[in-house]
Amino acid sequence: MPTASDLHKERVEIAVNIWGEILNGSVSTRRELVELLREAYEAGRIEPIRGKTKIDIYDKELATVFLVGKHGLGLDEELEKVRDLFVVEYAANMVLERVMKGEDPRKATEEVFEKVDENIVFRILRLAMTAVALGFMPEDEFLKVLLAFEKSFPEYAPNFLGFKRFFIAYKLAESIAKGEVRDRIEKEALKHAMCLRLSSEKAAPPDWLIREIAVKVLKVPEHKVNDALSLARKSARHLRRKIAE
Template sequence: MRQPHKKRIQVAVSILSEVAKRVNELDRGALVDYLRKTYEKTGLSPIRGKTLPPDIYDKELTTLYVIGKYGLGLAQDYPYMFSKIFYVEENLDMALDLILQGDIEGAREKIKSVSPTGVVDGNMIARLLRIPLTKFILGFMSEDEFTRILHAVYNAFPEEKKTVKSYVKFFIGLKLAEAIYRGEIRSREYKEAFKRALAIRIGFPKTTPSDEYVKAVAEAVFNMSKKELSRVLRVEEEEKDTGEEEDK
């Protein structure tokens, strides 16, 4: 079976090894640039939806953070590296813990402390959810834990329910694309059943992505061709804008 995240993990480990050696000379901006160049060289794309926002590589530092902290245990060995470079992810991770503990105001302050605008907005909620999403798809969190966080954030920030639903759609699209890549979905009928079962299981039964959206994610994240995707997805030759919002 194809392993969709093997290369991403290998590249992340290599980058983290380099960062540990050069932590005194690197800052967050330099690492973002290094990550972008490494991805371009190795043919990787950030974990993303249909578009390529300008700050996507800054957001992709979440992958390095998750693998470094939860996969390699580097936060204990290199605390300075995490506080110097991964301070955004550290604060958002702490905000997630506070949300689960019921301290919503404390979580808001943590999010505001690393928000470019100083407020809790859709972009920051998407960044917040990127941490558990990355942990889940890389095997550091169970689906039940991820689902619990989705609902906790949904209830904690009622003004951003639309953002959470948009992220749920992105998550389902990503999992569908991954399942197609692995060869677990071989028919359109099973694709529909998989999509609806996943949406129901995580508690958002009406929040599902279109085939065009899944195709865009599969092409961007897993480099899949239109030919192999057309076997299980209903997509037109010239795709129309479905009006689906991005995960930011």
């Protein structure tokens, strides 16, 4: 059964190669870095980690390159030297470290970024979620961070609902890819459990979003995804028996 990191092997390999370009001095601006990442992904037919939106998606995907450098390659000293390339991610990581030590998210964000807006808040959370996806952060730690931010920024309540929906959809897609979810009953059970963990029944994602992430981002064969999202005959009979009881 593949691990979370196995699902992103090609993504990580590209990030490692990009770090080679960074360290040999071939990249001097963030814009060049974004373009390098876009070209590499398109050549490898890889989609950024995303939900339905593609706005600034390759700039956001620099979170992957940053995390692979910091946690995968241990390039802390090198990151310090090229922090201008990762200005958003570097600052977001500083906020996350402070929040994980118990500091108020609003206070930490204001002090590090010197301002607070919707984009900054969710770029921080995207970095944390990407760390979970790549196996660099425990899911339980991420959920604590997410709920702390939600409590600290009530004005972004609708955005948090959408972000939770995206995260749950990603986790369901990941579970399908790993073979942990094989039919609709298992999918619905996990979806319900995730909603409870996030204290939000309204965050249940639609099947089309789960399918989009599974097929496009995680490259799960479409027939496997369809099996997990559809009521197989055996599952349907089981469901009818449960209803009859």
